Amino acid sequence: MARAEEERGWVRRAREGDPGAYRLLVERYQSRIYRLVARILGQGHEGIEDVAQEVFVKAYFSLKKFREDASFGTWVYRIAVNQSRDTLRREPGTIPLDEVASQESVEALRGLLRPSDSQEGDPPGRSEGLRALVGRAVAGLPERMRVVVTLKDMEGFSYQDVSRILRCSVGTVKSRHARARERLRKALSPYVPDLLGRKSHEV
Amino acid sequence: MKCETFEAWLEREGPAPPERMPEEVATHHRACPRCRALLEEELFWGRFFAAAPAVAPPGPMWPGVAAGIEKWMERAESFSSALVRVGLRLVPVFAVVLLLLGAAAIWSGSALGLREPALSIASLADDPSARPGPPNEEPDTILDRWVGAAGE
Numbered sequence: 001m002a003r004a005e006e007e008r009g010w011v012r013r014a015r016e017g018d019p020g021a022y023r024l025l026v027e028r029y030q031s032r033i034y035r036l037v038a039r040i041l042g043q044g045h046e047g048i049e050d051v052a053q054e055v056f057v058k059a060y061f062s063l064k065k066f067r068e069d070a071s072f073g074t075w076v077y078r079i080a081v082n083q084s085r086d087t088l089r090r091e092p093g094t095i096p097l098d099e100v101a102s103q104e105s106v107e108a109l110r111g112l113l114r115p116s117d118s119q120e121g122d123p124p125g126r127s128e129g130l131r132a133l134v135g136r137a138v139a140g141l142p143e144r145m146r147v148v149v150t151l152k153d154m155e156g157f158s159y160q161d162v163s164r165i166l167r168c169s170v171g172t173v174k175s176r177h178a179r180a181r182e183r184l185r186k187a188l189s190p191y192v193p194d195l196l197g198r199k200s201h202e203v
Numbered sequence: 204m205k206c207e208t209f210e211a212w213l214e215r216e217g218p219a220p221p222e223r224m225p226e227e228v229a230t231h232h233r234a235c236p237r238c239r240a241l242l243e244e245e246l247f248w249g250r251f252f253a254a255a256p257a258v259a260p261p262g263p264m265w266p267g268v269a270a271g272i273e274k275w276m277e278r279a280e281s282f283s284s285a286l287v288r289v290g291l292r293l294v295p296v297f298a299v300v301l302l303l304l305g306a307a308a309i310w311s312g313s314a315l316g317l318r319e320p321a322l323s324i325a326s327l328a329d330d331p332s333a334r335p336g337p338p339n340e341e342p343d344t345i346l347d348r349w350v351g352a353a354g355e
Contacts, residue, residue: 057271
């Protein structure tokens with residue numbers, strides 16, 4: 001609560017033209033915004049840093065429009081999602097999963113289905129391969145689904161939070177999330193056939 | 204506990220291994236194969252997304268953000284000063300246009316003033332018969348003509 005109050009104070013001061021207060025806001029959110037932008041644009045995208053910076057520049061000039069019915073975090077996340085989407089619209093196209101699905105990464109993926117098999121002992125190359133596979137699987141999703149998966153599964157937001165960020169209903173978020181999971185299941189099923197059998201348990 | 208309650212708990216709390224579940228939830232989990240599979244899948248996705256590449260900004264973002272803000276402000280300032288410059292150049296043009304419009308209005312007004320009015324007040328005073336007004340007939344005559352009884 002104190003954190004939220006502190007943040008509101010920074011927002012008020014930044015609105016009044018105090019750059020020091022805005023700097024504190026940037027420092028609080030920079031890692032999260034950068035990560036979100038990177039996950040929506042896909043890792044390896046050249047413009048991640050520029051887009052993340054642009055988010056904060058836009059937010060600065062829109063501070064007067066910011067109504068405090070949502071937190072600054074939710075609001076700046078919304079700007080980040082929109083800015084990333086705009087960037088994606090200018091350069092559509094995704095990379096198929098099979099370009100990165102090495103044997104090591106597939107084995108590591110199968111290991112995820114068997115929680116008893118510790119990943120700690122995996123050779124570094126295998127973990128790297130798995131990371132690349134996960135990153136590419138998410139990057140291969142259509143933009144709307146990718147945004148929901150990024151916010152819900154990777155950033156840990158609730159359905160309600162995601163609906164607030166995206167300004168759509170919780171039902172829409174749930175539906176996009178379920179479709180995204182279905183796509184991921186299909187994309188991964190050649191490597192982990194067991195995964196497809198789990199579809200029937202979907203909520 | 205029903206499956207829906209288990210699902211709601213899972214959605215609210217996120218996937219957790221059975222040993223960290225409240226007793227009621229754990230009991231249902233042990234007894235229900237469907238919910239066991241559901242939790243297993245959620246745990247899989249949790250591990251899957253946790254394996255996503257770690258992402259962090261290469262350094263503090265504030266210098267870039269501050270530079271971006273400054274650049275925008277400069278751009279806005281240069282735009283507004285350009286607007287002022289253009290405005291200043293347009294002022295004499297507008298003044299000339301206004302003068303021309305005024306002169307045209309004065310000229311057309313005086314041109315109208317030269318025309319002879321069709322019916323002047325002076326002519327009405329001299330000849331009352333020229334005054335426009337009701338026809339010089341009895342009202343009954345007008346009404347009779349109107350109802351067609353004039354000839355009867």
